[in-house]
Amino acid sequence: MASAALKSSVSSLLPRFGRPPRIRAHPRKDRATGLPRPPVKLVTREHAPCRLEDHYYNTLQDDLMYMTYKHEHLPRPTPRQIRLTFDPNDPYAKNRYNPPVGGSRVGKKLPPPSTANNVIKLEKIVVHSMVKEALQSKSNLLGAIMALRALTGESHKAGGRHKVEGVQLVRGKKSVGGWIRPGVPVGAKVVLKGQSMYDFISTLVEFVLPRLREFNGVVLPPESSSSSSPSSVSGVVSFGLPPQAMGFFPQIEVNQDSYPKMYGMHIHFVTNATGLGAENRARALVSGFQIPFVRR
Amino acid sequence: MSRIEALAKFGASVFTGRGEDVQTTSYFFSYTVRHSPLCRTLATEAQASMSASTSSPPPQPTTSKKSLKPRLSTAIILNRSPIITRSRTPFEQAYYAYQARIRRALHQPFPYDFYFKQGSLLETRFNLEEKEREKAAFGPGFVQEEWQDPAKAEADKAAVKVLAQQEGEGEPLTPRVHPSDTSGDTKSLDRAGERNLYLLLKSTEGGKDVWRFPQGGVDKSEFLHQAAHKQLLAQCGETMDTWIVSRNPIGVYKPTQTDANAPEHVVFFYKGHIMAGQAAPAEGIQDFAWLTKEEIEKQVDKTYWENVKDMLSDF
Numbered sequence: 001m002a003s004a005a006l007k008s009s010v011s012s013l014l015p016r017f018g019r020p021p022r023i024r025a026h027p028r029k030d031r032a033t034g035l036p037r038p039p040v041k042l043v044t045r046e047h048a049p050c051r052l053e054d055h056y057y058n059t060l061q062d063d064l065m066y067m068t069y070k071h072e073h074l075p076r077p078t079p080r081q082i083r084l085t086f087d088p089n090d091p092y093a094k095n096r097y098n099p100p101v102g103g104s105r106v107g108k109k110l111p112p113p114s115t116a117n118n119v120i121k122l123e124k125i126v127v128h129s130m131v132k133e134a135l136q137s138k139s140n141l142l143g144a145i146m147a148l149r150a151l152t153g154e155s156h157k158a159g160g161r162h163k164v165e166g167v168q169l170v171r172g173k174k175s176v177g178g179w180i181r182p183g184v185p186v187g188a189k190v191v192l193k194g195q196s197m198y199d200f201i202s203t204l205v206e207f208v209l210p211r212l213r214e215f216n217g218v219v220l221p222p223e224s225s226s227s228s229s230p231s232s233v234s235g236v237v238s239f240g241l242p243p244q245a246m247g248f249f250p251q252i253e254v255n256q257d258s259y260p261k262m263y264g265m266h267i268h269f270v271t272n273a274t275g276l277g278a279e280n281r282a283r284a285l286v287s288g289f290q291i292p293f294v295r296r
Numbered sequence: 297m298s299r300i301e302a303l304a305k306f307g308a309s310v311f312t313g314r315g316e317d318v319q320t321t322s323y324f325f326s327y328t329v330r331h332s333p334l335c336r337t338l339a340t341e342a343q344a345s346m347s348a349s350t351s352s353p354p355p356q357p358t359t360s361k362k363s364l365k366p367r368l369s370t371a372i373i374l375n376r377s378p379i380i381t382r383s384r385t386p387f388e389q390a391y392y393a394y395q396a397r398i399r400r401a402l403h404q405p406f407p408y409d410f411y412f413k414q415g416s417l418l419e420t421r422f423n424l425e426e427k428e429r430e431k432a433a434f435g436p437g438f439v440q441e442e443w444q445d446p447a448k449a450e451a452d453k454a455a456v457k458v459l460a461q462q463e464g465e466g467e468p469l470t471p472r473v474h475p476s477d478t479s480g481d482t483k484s485l486d487r488a489g490e491r492n493l494y495l496l497l498k499s500t501e502g503g504k505d506v507w508r509f510p511q512g513g514v515d516k517s518e519f520l521h522q523a524a525h526k527q528l529l530a531q532c533g534e535t536m537d538t539w540i541v542s543r544n545p546i547g548v549y550k551p552t553q554t555d556a557n558a559p560e561h562v563v564f565f566y567k568g569h570i571m572a573g574q575a576a577p578a579e580g581i582q583d584f585a586w587l588t589k590e591e592i593e594k595q596v597d598k599t600y601w602e603n604v605k606d607m608l609s610d611f
Binding site: 042044045046047048049051054055058059062063066067069071155158159160254255258 | 377378381382384388392395396398399401402404410411492541542544546567569609611
C-alpha cells in the first residue's frame with residue numbers, strides 16, 4: 001500500500017519518468033528462447049534510497065575519521081636496508097623474488113597514513129553456512145542454499161551484473177581422513193555488496209539480534225590476545241549466529257516450515273582497513289551500525 | 297518512512313525533549329564522566345598522545361610579557377544527527393522509479409507455491425497487490441486479466457480488505473514535518489529531522505551578545521577532550537546524555553586579539569553527539585538553539601563562521 005502511494009506521488013511529480021514509456025518498436029526475439037532481446041545491455045542499480053548507507057555517509061564516516069585519525073607530522077622513514085638487494089641488472093637475479101629479512105612481517109605493518117580518502121568503509125559482507133550432513137548426501141545442501149537465497153535475495157548474475165555470483169557452493173579443500181575430501185560440497189556462501197549489504201545489516205540489527213536469547217553482543221577477544229595476528233590486522237569482523245537465529249529473519253520466518261531445518265551461519269564484515277589495529281577500527285565501524293560488542 | 301522508524305539511527309537517539317524523565321540517567325552519566333579518567337565507549341585503537349594538553353597553562357588574563365604560552369580553550373560542536381531519511385530530489389525520484397521498473401522487468405520468476413499455500417488468503421492478497429504494482433510499473437494494458445467468477449472476485453477483495461483492516465494498514469504515517477518546524481521553535485530537538493542540527497549558545501562577550509558553540513577554558517593537567525566535556529556540562533546543564541566522538545580535535549580557531557600584549561588565544565573544537573535529553577543553559581548563558589548549517593551562518597560573527605563552516609555537515 002505504501003509503495004503504491006509512493007508510486008502515485010512520484011508519478012504525479014514526474015510526468016515524464018514516473019510513467020512507463022510507450023513501446024515504439026518491437027525488439028528482436030531470441031530464436032532459442034523466444035524472448036525479446038533488449039537493444040542495450042540492461043543493468044539494475046539502486047532502486048530505492050538506502051537508510052544505512054545514508055547514515056554512513058552523513059554521520060559514521062565523519063566520526064570514524066575523527067576517531068581513527070593518527071597525526072604524523074613527518075613523512076614516514078623508508079624501511080631500513082638490512083641486506084643488499086639483488087642487483088636488478090644481473091641476469092641471474094633479474095625477476096627473482098627478493099625476500100625481505102625476517103619474513104614478510106605482515107602483522108607489524110603500520111596502517112596507511114590517515115587521510116580523508118581512506119576512512120574505513122564496509123566493502124562487503126560474506127554470509128556462509130556449513131552443512132555437515134552434506135557430506136552424506138549433497139541434497140542436504142539444498143535447504144541451506146534456498147534459505148540463503150531467501151535471506152539475501154541474491155542470485156547468479158542478478159540484474160545483469162556479471163560480478164554478482166549469488167549463492168555459491170563451498171567445497172572441501174583438504175583431504176581429512178574419514179571426513180572430507182577435496183571438491184566435496186560442504187556448505188554455501190553469499191557475498192553481499194552495496195545496497196544489499198546495508199539491507200542485510202538493517203534486518204540483522206532490527207529483527208534478529210534483539211530477539212536472540214542470551215545475546216549481549218559479539219564477544220571480544222581478551223585484551224591479552226595478540227595484536228599482530230593475521231586476523232587482527234586484516235580489518236575483518238566475524239561472528240557466528242546459531243541455527244535459531246535464522247528463524248528470526250523475516251524472509252525465513254514467513255514460511256519457516258518450508259525448510260527442512262534451520263542453519264547456523266557465519267557473517268564476515270570485510271572493511272578496507274589494513275595494518276596494525278585494523279580489526280579494532282573495523283569493530284568501531286560495525287558497532288556504528290548498532291551491532292553490539294561485549295568484553296567478557 | 298515514519299519518524300520513529302528512522303530514529304533507529306546512531307545512538308538510539310530518542311529525544312524526550314523534557315528533562316524530567318532523563319534525570320536519573322543523565323545523573324549517572326555525569327557521575328561516570330567525572331570519575332573515570334578516560335571515558336571511551338567504542339573499542340578503537342589508542343589515539344595519538346595529547347602531549348600539548350599537559351603543558352597547557354590555566355586560562356589567565358595575564359598581561360605580563362613573560363607568559364607567551366597561548367591560552368587554550370575548548371569548544372564542542374554538539375550534533376543531533378538526522379532522524380528521518382532525506383527527501384529526494386525529483387531527479388533522484390525519477391532515477392529510482394526507472395531502476396525499480398527495470399528490476400521488476402528482469403526479476404526471476406517468483407516461486408508462489410514455495411511461499412504460499414494454494415488458494416490461501418495471503419496468496420490472494422499478494423496477487424491483487426502484485427497486479428497493482430505491475431500496472432503502476434508497466435501501464436494498465438500490460439496486466440492481462442484472467443477470467444474469474446465475479447462473485448468470487450468480489451469476495452476475495454472484501455476478504456483482503458478485512459485482512460488489511462485487521463493488520464492496521466492504511467493508518468496515517470507520522471508526518472515528516474514536525475510542529476516545531478511550522479512554529480519555528482529552534483529549541484526543539486525534533487525540528488528539521490532530515491538535517492544535522494548543532495547546539496549554539498548565546499552569551500555576552502565584551503559587552504556584546506554573540507552566538508557561539510559551547511566553549512570554555514582548560515585547567516592545568518587536564519585532557520583537552522575532558523575539558524571540552526566538562527565545559528559542556530557546566531554551560532548546558534547535566535540534563536542531556538552526550539558522547540564526545542574523539543580525543544582528537546576536529547578544528548582550531550584563533551580569535552583576533554584586541555590587546556597586543558595578551559597571549560595568543562587558541563580554541564580547539566571537538567565533535568559530540570546528543571543521545572537523549574535537552575540542553576538546560578546555566579547562568580551567564582542567555583539562550584540556546586539547535587540550528588542547521590545555513591541558520592548558523594546567519595547568527596554568528598563572520599570571522600567565526602569562516603573558521604567553523606568546514607566542520608559542519610552540509611546535510
